[in-house]
Amino acid sequence: MTKHNDSNTPRRLESKERPSLDVLKKNIETELGNTSDIRTRECTVGEQMIPAVLVWIDGMVNSIDLNSNVLSPIISKSVELDMSPENKQALKLLSHSILTATETTAVTTPAQATSLMVEGWTIILIEGHNAMVAVNTLGFETRSIDEPSSANVIRGPRDGFVESIAMNISLIRRRVRSKQIRVESQTLGSISHTKIALLYVEDRVDRKVLEEVRKRVSKIDIDAVLESHYIEEMIKDSPWSLFPTVYSTERPDDVAGLILDGQVAILVDGTPFVLVLPCTLFHLLKTTEDLYLAYPVATFVRWIRFVGFLLTLLLPATYVGILIFHPEMVPPQLLSSILSARDGVPFPILLEALLMELTFEGLREASVRMPRSVGSAISIVGALVIGESAVQAGIISSPSVIIVAGTAISSFTIPSNSLSGSIRILKFVMLIFASILGLYGIIIGLFIVGIHLSAIKSVGMPYLAPFAPFKKDEAIRSFIRLPWFIQRNKR
Amino acid sequence: MFFRFLKTCLLLSVLPLLGGCWSQINFDQLTVVSSLGLDLNPDKRLEVTIQLVNPTLPISAGGGNQQRRSIATYSAVGATVEDALETIRQQAKKSLFFPQTRVVMIGERLARKGLDGVMDYFWRNQYQNFNSFVLISKEPVRQALGKSQELQAVPADEWKAYLESKYYKSLSGAIELYQFLPRLNQSGYAAAVPGLRSAESYGANQRIMAIEELAVFRHERLVGWMNSDETQMVSWLSGMAKSGSFKVKIDEGTIISFQMNPVAVRLTPVFDGERITLKVKMVAEAGIVTSTAELNLADPDFNRKLVRSLTDHLQRQTEHTVYKLFRTYRTDSIGFGETIHRKAPSKWKKLKKDWEERLKTIKVEPEIKVVMTKSGLLIEGLITKDDEEKK
Known part of the structure; x- marks a missing residue:
């Protein structure tokens, strides 16, 4: 028998200084700007049958929770309680021995009350009492845990993070059941009040990294945090660099593994993407699945990924560079077949490669945004129009289609989406270098990329670690997935 | 400030254009x-012929139906190659x-006249393939290149494939440009180049070219030809090939073809005052490929006889080849001079001045060891008539 915003409640003022229920309710409503999603429920408490009102924001509370832990105890159990305004202990007694909710607190001002309400608390207003009781009834609909779409595995756990930070923390905790796990929560965003949490393993974390992350997070001044990338961009090293220096993942097992390695995770409420610091280039080329596969297979797959990384960067550039500047390097039969395939193609090689690469990037972007039902149409258009017809119409030569396809396949082997994006941009830079200076230009380009990579850091860790600076054991472990039985130390 | 930045960017972006694409x-x-x-x-002027692809x-890519000539040949006369x-x-x-x-491809006429002054083009030009094979054409190059037909559309591809093949190397004596050019000016190791001529009896229109014989150079001049058995021996002695085949006549009516693999040859100079002796140590494994008569390999005596006659034959062939080179042509195509250069550098300094004259006096002492390893699937001549058991 919930009544919404009932304004016909009779005024019953016991004494002048005791606020009436109406006024209390009005105060809260004005504080929230008379927003229409406030819900109220009237009832009476105590022996004196003092009227009371429960106020909450629709959708933010769990109604079962509200019913069984707040409403029903008040109605059924408070009849013997002295709730008269003169009884100073009344509110304390109410929250201590009547309400069965997990969290209660007393608030005195409407401002306090509303700031709790937006976080899903229910406020109990009792006539004659200045103070209010706030009960945590937070509970909103969340997506159920399912397989992360950004990182599928063949073997390995299939749960992914969801949009609720509490759930996400629990997903990590249930993997690492150690008392050494520390969660440092704070709120960011002057309007959004987004909860974020630093998560690490106390006896393994690198203190310097932790201090640095804390410092950087505390410096963030932003009005809203809607996704972890907001934070990523504000705390990352070399913010102008194309390369991601913060690792983000959707997989709890990934984060669990990384914090066990002494890294710090940053969880942000409202997004399934968790940030992990520090992050090096080789972190981005590893996947958690490497650890779930047999070590020879995992090593092989990892090498394929390294090769794919280089091919994405260099394949189109090498094709253009060699053909324009050093055709003598091409084996005679291949040269003959490329020459004949290019016979009658109107565009120069560079333009052809650029066109095809851009078309592919466009196709890729289109297929990401497309609803799944239309997605297959894109692939048909891509395969037929670009692959078949353009070649048959003599607009594009087939070798360049092969090159673009090879580049595309290689780019899909890079596990990190953000790394793959930056490599795809650099691919075009390399293409330009190759078209101006040939293989010499590619080497210059690689030098520039190499200098940049060895210059940037991620919270103090060099980006090319463990290769620059070189650490033998870790370098071997980055290249080869060592079987567990010969890994002696814990990390 | 913003405009200055923009101007800088604009000017910088023009910079690569200035460089051009060298x-x-x-x-x-x-x-x-x-x-x-x-x-x-015919007027004794330099004629250059090129075959363009x-x-x-490729046929696998549906190119089989293309109606276009796969080669074109152009010829021109000039004072220099360029x-x-x-x-x-x-x-x-x-x-x-x-x-x-x-x-x-070098025409025999030009090669006999001497290549001095022509080969400078290959030394100087940086856009050269030093891995291209050298051939001496017995007929005018213009005809050889223009009319030749092979299974592959581009005849030069076919020739290259043949010359590259390890299997035929001993027969062809293939030599690449990077080996050929320096040997023209080297007395201790003269150039020897496979020859090319059109094989007869394939009709007038169709010219199938045969790569055979070996043109022997003394410095930059072609001095003579070696036949195919001699070619093979030259390839072995110079260490260019390690296998080959050999046929030996044992008795009247019995000719056996052997496959020799590997053939290891070692040249050793022996100095005795002014006299130089070339010791050839050859160790070869031989297998029988075919025979014109029944062989009884189970008989040790016969076996010994077989090995001996093969050894004798190789010995004769070695002497014949080396003397033909050293005495008839006065050229060192097996690189004996270089062997001395490596083994006795101080002696070579004195010898190299009149090496060509000295070649005539060199004595050859072959020392040949043959091991029979394979006889094919037949051990005795067990081909019996009508499946009868041999008694």
């Missing part, structure tokens, strides 16, 4: 020269691409 090649104008031929025309799709090539460029209107030349 050694960029217009890929679509590029035409691969498959072979380059040098010869003297008209690119076709002079003639300039004329050819005017005819062909394409940018000639030499780094993938498969074969450099």
Whole structure:
């Protein structure tokens, strides 16, 4: 028998200084700007049958929770309680021995009350009492845990993070059941009040990294945090660099593994993407699945990924560079077949490669945004129009289609989406270098990329670690997935 | 401030254009020269012939139906090679691409006159394929390149494939440009180049070219030819090939073909005052490929006889080949001079001045060891008539 915003409640003022229920309710409503999603429920408490009102924001509370832990105890159990305004202990007694909710607190001002309400608390207003009781009834609909779409595995756990930070923390905790796990929560965003949490393993974390992350997070001044990338961009090293220096993942097992390695995770409420610091280039080329596969297979797959990384960067550039500047390097039969395939193609090689690469990037972007039902149409258009017809119409030569396809396949082997994006941009830079200076230009380009990579850091860790600076054991472990039985130390 | 930044960016972006694209090649104008031929025309002037590849799709890619000539041949006369090539460029209107030349063909007439002054082009030009094979054509190069027909569309591809093959190496005596050029000026190791002539009896229109015999050079001049058995021996002695086949006549009516693999040869100079002796130590494993008569290999005596006659034959052939080179042609195509250079550098300093004269006096002492390893699937001559058991 919930009544919404009932304004016909009779005024019953016991004494002048005791606020009436109406006024209390009005105060809260004005504080929230008379927003229409406030819900109220009237009832009476105590022996004196003092009227009371429960106020909450629709959708933010769990109604079962509200019913069984707040409403029903008040109605059924408070009849013997002295709730008269003169009884100073009344509110304390109410929250201590009547309400069965997990969290209660007393608030005195409407401002306090509303700031709790937006976080899903229910406020109990009792006539004659200045103070209010706030009960945590937070509970909103969340997506159920399912397989992360950004990182599928063949073997390995299939749960992914969801949009609720509490759930996400629990997903990590249930993997690492150690008392050494520390969660440092704070709120960011002057309007959004987004909860974020630093998560690490106390006896393994690198203190310097932790201090640095804390410092950087505390410096963030932003009005809203809607996704972890907001934070990523504000705390990352070399913010102008194309390369991601913060690792983000959707997989709890990934984060669990990384914090066990002494890294710090940053969880942000409202997004399934968790940030992990520090992050090096080789972190981005590893996947958690490497650890779930047999070590020879995992090593092989990892090498394929390294090769794919280089091919994405260099394949189109090498094709253009060699053909324009050093055709003598091409084996005679291949040269003959490329020459004949290019016979009658109107565009120069560079333009052809650029066109095809851009078309592919466009196709890729289109297929990401497309609803799944239309997605297959894109692939048909891509395969037929670009692959078949353009070649048959003599607009594009087939070798360049092969090159673009090879580049595309290689780019899909890079596990990190953000790394793959930056490599795809650099691919075009390399293409330009190759078209101006040939293989010499590619080497210059690689030098520039190499200098940049060895210059940037991620919270103090060099980006090319463990290769620059070189650490033998870790370098071997980055290249080869060592079987567990010969890994002696814990990390 | 913003405009200054913009101006800087604009100016910087013009910078790469200023550089141009120095050694960029217009890929679509590029035409691969498959072979380059040098010869003297009947007026004794230098004639350059080139064979251009008209690119076709490989047959596997559906290029089999293409109705286009796969090669085109151009010839021009000039004072220098480049002079003639300039004329050819005017005819062909394409940018000639030499780094993938498969074969450099030299006409016998030019080779006999001497290559001095012509080969400078190959030394100087940086866009050269030093891995192209050298051939001496017995007939005018212009005809050899223009009329030759092979199974592959581009004849030079076929020739290259043959010359590259390890299996035929001992027979062909293949030599690449990077080996050929320095040997023209080397007395301790003279050049020897496989010859090319059209094989008869294939009709007038169809010219199948045969790569056979070996042209022997003394410095930059062709001095004579070696036949195919001698070619094989030259290849073994110079260490270019390690296998080959040999046929030996044992008795009247019995000719056995052997497959020799491997053949290890070691040349050792022995000095005795002014006299030099060339010791040839050859160790070979031989297998019987075929025989014209029944062989009883189970009989040790016969076996010994077989090995002996093979050894004798090889010995005779070695002496014959070396003397033919050293005495008849007065040239060192097996690189004996270089062997001395390596083993006794101080002696070589004195010897090299009149090495060609000295060659005539060198005595050859072959020391040959043959091991029979394979006899094919037959051990005795067990081919029986009508499946009868041999008694």
